[in-house]
Amino acid sequence: MKRSVKYYAGILILLPVAFVAVLGFKAADKFYTFKLHNAKDVKEFFKYTPDAVPFISAHRGGARKGYPENCIATFENTLSHVHSLLEMDPHYTKDSDIVVMHDATLDRTSNGTGKIADHTLKEVKSYKLKDVDGNLTNYQIPTLDEVLEWAKGKTILVMDMKELSMEARVKKVQEHKAYASTIIMAYTIADAQKCYKLDKNIVMEVMLNSVEKVKEFDNSGVPWQNVIVFVSQKPVTDPTVFNEIHKRGAMCMEGAAFSYDAAYTKGNISIEELNKDYKSIIAAGADVIEANLAIEAGTAIHDLQQAKMASSSKAKFF
Template sequence: MLKKFMFPALIVFVLTGIYSFKQTVALHTFKTHNAAELKDFFHYTPDRIPFMSSHRGGPRKGFPENCIATFENTLSHNPSMLEIDPHYTKDGKIVLMHDPTLDRTSNGHGKIADYTLEELRKLRLKDTEGNLTDYQIPTLDEALQWAKGKTILIIDAKDVPIEVRAQKIIDNKATANAIVISYSDEDTKKCYALSKDIIMEVMMGKEENVTAMDKSGVPWSNVIGFVSHQLPENKAIFDEVHKRGAMCILGSSRNIDHQYTTGKINAAQLNQGYLNLIDHGADVIEADLGIEGGAALMPLQQGKSSKAKYFRN
């Protein structure tokens, strides 16, 4: 009788173990529980911990852009914010996808705006190699709910106004785990008028951007500055933003990431490139290669810091 039930029991045990492993994979997460903690997390201090923002969530082979499974894969390697892209559907829902069209990153064709959410649910996403996966297109609401207790989403604009993106954060009670990108002084003021809690990634590449922010009436505690996609010749802009208590983001996708993926630099040069961006004044690096960048920055995250309480490794 024992032999009769041993094999099925073993199968159940093994399957249960596999399921448990998938559910308990350790993620490197940010511990921000409310809007005040998120503001403190982004407040610049000289002992800040440099970290990554993974462009489009950190896609790679097997993991598509703007996909929750991809987000989890990125966080399984290192702590990272996740930059995401919203688009309206035909029936007024908001889904995540970088392009306004479906062809490059899914098995669909045409404009996202020509499909309802129900129709889009039937599609599957492609990875960076163009291979079809089993993953579906997520909604912004789903991403905001998933991010709680895990990471911080950076919601780009695309065709969704800043007040709509901000309202989504409010509706999902996600002010501790999401920020919005603002491309104009008008949008920055509009978002702040809607909510004093929501933090914005504001374009901060020139000194006049700093001056405009000073005059905007929006406190610097609601801002993280995006400096450039290229390394500025003058690091004064970093110093000016830091003096005002805000952190700076610098993009690597158009420089060292591209150089690495096209074979112009090797892995060691890529790692040093990330460290150079931090040495130049960046606090956060927005990268296409969020996992590689996170590995390069990991040694910088080991020292004592007032920000350490917000990192869970």
């Protein structure tokens, strides 16, 4: 029996769809993920090696037009473009549940008002999030539990402190068995010591902004394999601190959120200048860029990633 051209064209269109359905993939599931299975993998991933692949940490998840801060849909949008850690912020509700939002108040990033701590989880869940332009979206405020479960097998969350104690944050990682998908921010050496005492498997993002602080950390009792070091929110012109941290086997992070990102958002620099600035962070010695504009940052260093990926011992994690 003769078949029309339309018939065969239809078959050709449907074949890729059928193939995708059989494999169980959906377009929305195509994320840039990290292949990490346990705490040992995470420690190896963050261990500095000269062939390390540079990557991004999305401050507050990488919010942009249509995508609010600290929102699972925003996390997914970021990962659909670039490899990235996802920094996020936990807060207690009135009934002691924990939600993910940067501010202690609801007003700036949702259509709720007042303190999160004055609202029950049910009330908080009834509000919708706003994007970076203040436009209301259909997205809910997620709970910490939802975010911790969502991240497994996809990325590494960076859990900030806000009003949660180190004990509370460690407990959440343990409860969700999220060792391969969550690290904890430690603002002081004492915080890092407390986390290590509570659970030696958890990796931390620790703040050390000088060679003196690096040397102080040497005597903390916390192994360097348990940390990635956040060095500065400002451009680092002297690479000495990066070199000292690298000699100890840890990776370094520098922030662009309040410097280059802010300058670009205000219209003070062009996208070409922004791209050069991101690359200058890596050239100075940082391994990770924390950025509000995570997609732009990841795109800017894509060629640097590809150049390293071909022969890097870290390629297996990407």
